[in-house]
Amino acid sequence: MVMKKSPRGLLISxxxxxxxxxxxxxxxxxxxxxxxxxxxxxxxxRLEPFLLKPLFIIGRKTFLRKEDISAxxxxxxxxxxxxxxxxxxxxxxxxxxxxxxxSLQLLLKIRLPLLLGTNxxxxxxxxxxxxxxxxxxxxYTYSETKRLVNHFFHIFPKPNMAFLLDLPEExxxxxxxxxxxxxxxxERRSLYLDIAKEYGMIILDxxxxxxxxxCEVQKKVWQRIQP
Numbered sequence: 001m002v003m004k005k006s007p008r009g010l011l012i013s014x015x016x017x018x019x020x021x022x023x024x025x026x027x028x029x030x031x032x033x034x035x036x037x038x039x040x041x042x043x044x045x046r047l048e049p050f051l052l053k054p055l056f057i058i059g060r061k062t063f064l065r066k067e068d069i070s071a072x073x074x075x076x077x078x079x080x081x082x083x084x085x086x087x088x089x090x091x092x093x094x095x096x097x098x099x100x101x102x103s104l105q106l107l108l109k110i111r112l113p114l115l116l117g118t119n120x121x122x123x124x125x126x127x128x129x130x131x132x133x134x135x136x137x138x139x140y141t142y143s144e145t146k147r148l149v150n151h152f153f154h155i156f157p158k159p160n161m162a163f164l165l166d167l168p169e170e171x172x173x174x175x176x177x178x179x180x181x182x183x184x185x186x187e188r189r190s191l192y193l194d195i196a197k198e199y200g201m202i203i204l205d206x207x208x209x210x211x212x213x214x215c216e217v218q219k220k221v222w223q224r225i226q227p
Contacts, residue, residue: 011122012121013122015163017189019173019174019176026122043113045129163202164204165213166204166205
């Protein structure tokens with residue numbers, strides 16, 4: 001099915017906990033869209049620390065040098081939250097640098113290409129950075145997480161379509177060997193589900209076969225972009 005008129009400046013995002021299948025689905029959708037004559041670009045849309053790298057190194061060697069995220073995630077998580085509360089001023093600086101770092105990245109990878117009419121399939125986006133890089137670690141309430149997402153959306157566009165791949169934490173943990181623990185995923189999954197409902201994301205059952213998920217996504221995208 002070839003579109004009568006190819007869409008321009010379309011932003012579609014895929015979010016979810018590690019191991020949910022976001023990357024595979026995003027890349028498969030791109031191949032289908034290209035096959036239908038729709039030019040689109042793959043973008044990894046979660047924060048990739050650049051300005052923050054020195055702070056990461058300092059934080060691990062100074063405040064968390066005795067903790068191991070892989071060996072004992074619950075203890076690591078508790079220690080990190082304790083440090084954040086004890087050094088709230090330093091954390092506010094860290095959060096400001098993170099926001100600036102991420103904003104520069106999204107400007108180059110998302111905002112400018114969209115203005116030029118490029119269609120973007122985004123593997124992780126604002127939701128993922130807010131949840132996985134700040135909210136879960138800082139033990140934010142749902143209201144605080146929502147304010148954080150809204151902060152980013154004051155600067156950057158909401159997706160035309162946003163998909164959340166949801167599945168049990170135990171299954172996701174088995175799929176991705178470098179995930180710290182099931183508890184790590186559990187903390188984040190609950191936030192994802194709350195945010196998905198708030199922002200009208202399309203929730204997909206990550207337990208379904210990849211080909212069935214792709215078929216469902218393709219159908220919903222086609223309904224959105226057909227004239």
